[in-house]
Amino acid sequence: MPTIVAKRVSNYELFYDLVFVYATRRLTTLLHQDHLAFGVILNFIISSILVLSIWMQQNFHLNKYGERDRLDIFTNIPSMFIVxxxxxxxxxxxxxxxxxxxxxxxxxxxxxxIVYQYYMRGRQHGFTQDIKVSMWTLTGAILGFALLTAILLILKQVADAGLAHFLSQYFYVAWLLPVIFPFFFYKRFDETLMNFPHLVERCQLITIISFGETVLGIIQTYPLADYPIAGFAFFVGMSMMFIAYISQTYLNIEHHQITRAHGLVASHVLLVIGVNLMTVGIEFFANHHHVETGFVLFLAALYIYYVGLLSTSIYNRETYRISRRSLLEYATWLLAFSLIFYVLRPTTLSFSALPMLSLAIS
Structure with missing residues (x-):
């Protein structure tokens, strides 16, 4: 395996990530409602994917063509404002x-x-196939968003009350189509341009932002003086989940590989959604009116999180590739945890289940 010189994450990329701290908070706030309907959860998932798609496409560009020059700096700033x-x-x-x-x-x-950034790089260094494919696939996504917007507005004009409610709750699922459109052409992108170590580090940073919201949620919802057992158990369990993530993406993963890495980014979409759902689920446990809702969100979050985490193993060094037997063991632990947590959820003992699960799977 060739040694790849890792591109350093620049200060302006870290500055760009700050706006996603706010976006993460807005996403988790979306779920804090008295009656958490399915439409709200769906809105959360779609909105999360849309936010992360912007982050993802911007990072693909910076990873391959970022030069830390004025073009990068002065396009990041308006992008932050827009996001x-x-x-x-x-x-x-x-x-x-x-x-x-x-x-x-x-x-x-x-x-x-982002299309403009590709265009300007093309003017500087030539319009390679990778730049042209990036430009026209993103332009296709833009046209898709515009078309869906027009359809939604037209339908809202002719819809009755029932259809209008349905549109506001569920029609945004169609927004996934423009998001995934560029992925259908992934084989046309030049994989040799991707700096894999840099992308791994960028993915780690966006995941850390989500874990940061979980830390704040646990500390604010379960202050030590009022909830010493629950607060400590949740914090330890969450910390061990984070350790498992860092171990996977730092120790186990093969950093020096040539790949388009779209799967790595898709896995991190699941990871971020899982962590954010876990934050809300943990916060709901503190309110006796929302214990059942918190239980459902919390379990869903763990399954989404560990599916995302295990799916990154395709990029592992050969020694650390996950076998079918290991997957079966992980699935068994998750099912056992679900049962234990369901039985013990009204009691303080239920909070000890998360550290136990995190220890077993780490």
Missing amino acids: GNFALNIGKLNYTTVDVLVYNGLLILAYAL
Whole structure:
């Protein structure tokens, strides 16, 4: 395996990540409702994917073509402004025409800015196949968002009350189509341009942001003076989940490989969604009116998280590739934990289950 010189994560990339701290908070706030309907959870998942798709496409560009010059710096700043305002509009379930136009207009602008960055690099160094494919696939995604926006607005004009409610709750599932559109052409991208160690580090940073929200959620919801056992158990369990993640993406993974790495980013979409769901589930346990909801969210979060974590193992060094037997062991532990947590959930003993699970799977 050739040794690849890792591109350093720049200060402006770290600065760019700050806006995703706010986006993460907006996403978790979306789930803090008295009646958590399925439409709200779906909105959370779709909004999470849309936010992360902007982050993902920006990082693909910076990974391959970032030069830490004025173009990179002065396009990151407006991108932060656009993403921040896009996050501000997350959670408006009663979409008015203005809400729809603002939400989707900002989404389209975020993508268009990335296309502009590819275009400017093409003017500087030539329009290679990779740049051209990146530009036209992202442009295709933009056209998809615009078309879906137009369809939604037209349907809202002719819809009755029942259909209007359905559209506001579920129609945004269609927004996944433009997001995944570039992935259909992944074989046309030049894998030799991807700096894999840099991308791994970028993925670690976005995951750390999500874990940071979990830390704050546990400490604020379970202060030591009031919930010493629950707060400590949740914190230890969450910390061991983080250790398992870092062990996988730092110790086990093969950093020096040539790959397009789209699977790595897709795995981290699951990881971030799982961690954010876990944050809300843990917070719900403190409210006796939402214990059952918290239980469902918490278990769903763990399954999503560990599916995401284990799916990154395709990039592991050969020694650390996960076998079918290991997958069976992990699945057994998760099922056992689900049963234990379900039986003990009304009691303080239930909080000890998370450290036990984290220790078993780590």
